[in-house]
Amino acid sequence: MILKNCLSYPNNDIIDIKIKDGFVSDDSDDDIIIDVGKNMVIPSFSELHIHLDSAFILDEDLENKSGTLEEGISLWDKYKKEKLNPSELRGRVMKAIHLLENNGVTRIRTNVDVSDPTLTALKEMMRIKNEVKNVDLQITAFPQHGLFTCTDNSELLEKSLELGADNVGIAPHLEDTYEEGIKSIKTAYDLAEKYKKNIDGHIDETDDPESRFIELLAKERIKRNFKGSVSAGHLTAMHSYNNQYANRVIGLIARAGIDVISNPLINMHLQGRYDSYPRIRGVTRIREMLDHGVNVSIGQDCIMDPWYPLGSGDPLDALFMALHAEPLMTPDLLEHSLNMITYNAAMAFGAKNYGYSYGSQGDFIVTDAKNPVEIIQYRHSRKVIRKGFLIKGD
Ligand code: FE2
Numbered sequence: 001m002i003l004k005n006c007l008s009y010p011n012n013d014i015i016d017i018k019i020k021d022g023f024v025s026d027d028s029d030d031d032i033i034i035d036v037g038k039n040m041v042i043p044s045f046s047e048l049h050i051h052l053d054s055a056f057i058l059d060e061d062l063e064n065k066s067g068t069l070e071e072g073i074s075l076w077d078k079y080k081k082e083k084l085n086p087s088e089l090r091g092r093v094m095k096a097i098h099l100l101e102n103n104g105v106t107r108i109r110t111n112v113d114v115s116d117p118t119l120t121a122l123k124e125m126m127r128i129k130n131e132v133k134n135v136d137l138q139i140t141a142f143p144q145h146g147l148f149t150c151t152d153n154s155e156l157l158e159k160s161l162e163l164g165a166d167n168v169g170i171a172p173h174l175e176d177t178y179e180e181g182i183k184s185i186k187t188a189y190d191l192a193e194k195y196k197k198n199i200d201g202h203i204d205e206t207d208d209p210e211s212r213f214i215e216l217l218a219k220e221r222i223k224r225n226f227k228g229s230v231s232a233g234h235l236t237a238m239h240s241y242n243n244q245y246a247n248r249v250i251g252l253i254a255r256a257g258i259d260v261i262s263n264p265l266i267n268m269h270l271q272g273r274y275d276s277y278p279r280i281r282g283v284t285r286i287r288e289m290l291d292h293g294v295n296v297s298i299g300q301d302c303i304m305d306p307w308y309p310l311g312s313g314d315p316l317d318a319l320f321m322a323l324h325a326e327p328l329m330t331p332d333l334l335e336h337s338l339n340m341i342t343y344n345a346a347m348a349f350g351a352k353n354y355g356y357s358y359g360s361q362g363d364f365i366v367t368d369a370k371n372p373v374e375i376i377q378y379r380h381s382r383k384v385i386r387k388g389f390l391i392k393g394d
Contacts, residue, residue, distance in 0.1 A: 001032045001388045003364065006041035008356055009372055010336060014038055019362035022387035026358060030388070036366050040375060042338065043355050044363035044384070045315040046107035046345035047100055049233045049261045049299025051142075053089060053112050053121045054079070055096040055311075058304040068273045069205065073144060075306035080116060086124040093128055096303055099313035101134050102392045104365040104384050107349045108135050109200065111142035111169060114160040115153055122160050134386050138349065140200040142169035147187055148180040158191060167200035168192045172213040173237075174202075185216050189224055198228040198350070205234035207271055207282055209241050215249050218256035231259040231348055233299065235284035236267050246285060254292040259348035262286050263301035264321040266308045283325040286340075287333070297345035298322050315341040316379055323376070338372050362388040 003017040018028040054076055062075045100108060112125045122141065129137040141160035143153045147170065161168065170188045172181035185201075192199050204211040214232055221230050232253070238246055253260065264283045271282020289296050298318045303311035311317075319341050323329055328337055346354040353360045366383035369375040383393030 001030050001034070001362070001385070002028050003041055003366065003385070004033060004035045005038050006036050007038050007370070009040055009042045009338060009342070012371075015356065017041065017356060017364065019385075019388035022362050023353065024356060024358055024360040024362055034366070038370070040367045040369045040372065042365050042367065042375070043342055043346070043360070044106040044365055044386075045104045045341045046297070046349045046351065047105045047300055047315060048109050048231070048297045048345050048348050049263055049301055050096075050108060050110050051113075051302055051305065052093045052096050052108070052110040053125065054305040054307075055303040056092040056305070057083075058306065058309055062306045064306045066273065067270065069270050069307065072270070072305070072307035076113070076144065079306075080113070084120060086120060089121055089124050090128060093125065096313060097132060097135060097137075099303070101384065101386075103312070103314040103316070104382050105313070105315060106135050106363040106384075106386050107138070107346065107351060109138040109140060109167070109349060111140045111200075112165070113144040114141045114156050114165070114169075115144050115150065117152060117156065119156065119160060119163065122163060122165065126164055134391050136349075136351075138166045140167040140169045141165035142202070143171065146171050146175040146180070147184040149174070149176055154187060161191060161195045161197055165197070167198045167231075169200055169202070171202040171205070173204050173206050173208075173211045181213055182216060185213060185220060189220055189226060192226065192228055193224070196228070198230070200231040200233070202234055203232040204237035205267075206237050207240055207274060207280060208237055211237040212249070214238070214258075215252060218249075218252045218258050221256045221258065229259060229348065229350060230256070231261055233261045234263060234267060235260060236271050236282045238284045239271070239280060239282050246288065250285065250289055250292045250294065253289065254294050258294070260284065260289055260294055260296045261299045261348065262296060262322060263299045263318070264325045265311065265318050266301040268321060268325055269308055281325050283322065286322060286326050287328055290333075295344050295347055296340055297348050298340045316376060320376060334376075335372055338375065362386075366393065
């Protein structure tokens, strides 16, 4: 495939993109030529934080009346007990993957709850991972209730890694005690070192400014000289930290090279539920972290589940919310905000060959936009190209 007259992002050069055997090449002997007429062609989106196992389970029995994280968790537990099985899970997961693909996502990192003794969801998700062609799928073994609230949870997490999960998940703020939260972070590093995995945590997803597990997550990486990647999802408590502490801990996050994933759709919905007015927004400090050089991405988190009744699977929706919540709409920030669902997200995912250069994977989104901001403003229909094949659009 040859894409002619592409406006590149962020350099704004007019280039031709030649894709051969799935990768960007110097030449292409294929005769599929698309002239995109100097519109923007961007490298594909990466979705770094989503829960495919709970996508589309929302129905009348699962209405989250309080709108809190806690009620969402208990509704999910009810669903797992009464309805979850491999075939219905597969149907929902594939529907969500197709939605994401059609929006231009070709890399997905999904959490899978591994607190079920049979590991039903994990085993089915592993099968799906091996079958899907249009996305690279990564699995985070996520203990929804923490590691030490139930006696079996840390064993189940370890079993999940043995079964092939890519990332060690944790949620230290959901442990019963502060000490167990600390222990969960150390356990995550121990397991990641033992099985040569990366770490991908739900960290400080609360409005409680006393929740400061991010500092240990960062410091432990430095102390252990841990070579794998470490991602911290949510960090909503940071919204409520005092400015002096926030500044100090953001410096530590930058030094430790932690990848941060903010999920503004769900956190604008779930946070601030224990406030009266004024009500906090509860989205982490994206702008300050970008200023400190932290690699920040934006995630979708949920699609129509007990934590979030909406969700289109479009990274542009999540980015749109982040732009408002922070806010991030200075001309420069707005123009470069796509980085958080393209380059930054691909880096956190560990994508080795990403972008326009020779050898990059041939995954692109062809838009009708003449500049990056138009992509967000107009949300034109998109053509999606995966390894040199058109998988959406004509
Ligand atoms: Fe999450």
